[in-house]
Amino acid sequence: DAKTTQPNSMESNEEEPVHLPCNHSTISGTDYIHWYRQLPSQGPEYVIHGLTSNVNNRMASLAIAEDRKSSTLILHRATLRDAAVYYCILRVVSGGSNYKLTFGKGTLLTVNP
């Protein structure tokens, strides 16, 4: 999978929006952008994914740059339960190993009450 770059850590206040950036300048045209998060002492959980268009679900929104070299995960109102490590992952469409999730170090999000 192509490489992604995320800030090591970010801080937010409760009930404020959070924008988590991810750079993926070497993304190919068929790579999907996935986000997972890992709460303390738990396994990762899926958050959202997209290809070109912005995506919304009940957990978050994903804004994808027009050139697809970067994306931003948006938590509209952070809660204390959103404190976690957030991973931005690229998944290729073609090839036989698109099931492999390649986790970097992610962004540690701290939410202040």
Place this chain on the structure above:
Amino acid sequence: NAGVMQNPRHLVRRRGQEARLRCSPMKGHSHVYWYRQLPEEGLKFMVYLQKENIIDESGMPKERFSAEFPKEGPSILRIQQVVRGDSAAYFCASSPLTRGVNNEQFFGPGTRLTVL
């Protein structure tokens, strides 16, 4: 619908002993993946299995590690003759029959292995 289950949640072994980690996928899921997370690092893919088949074990260490997913029962990750460097959190994930880039993987809570 119960999520992915792993047991034990914590496992302590002395050097040279064997460790057996179990994973029960979500109901209806026939694809199982094992990942390892060393302290302060992201998860690393180890192996991908379907029922009675190892599809991709490219992330498994060449020696002492093995995995299986029998027709009946949980998937097992087995580590023989454990060493201190095996201390890590081991996560299992599962996905439904259809695989592909849009296929979400559901993770278990992990087994934290400590080798003394």
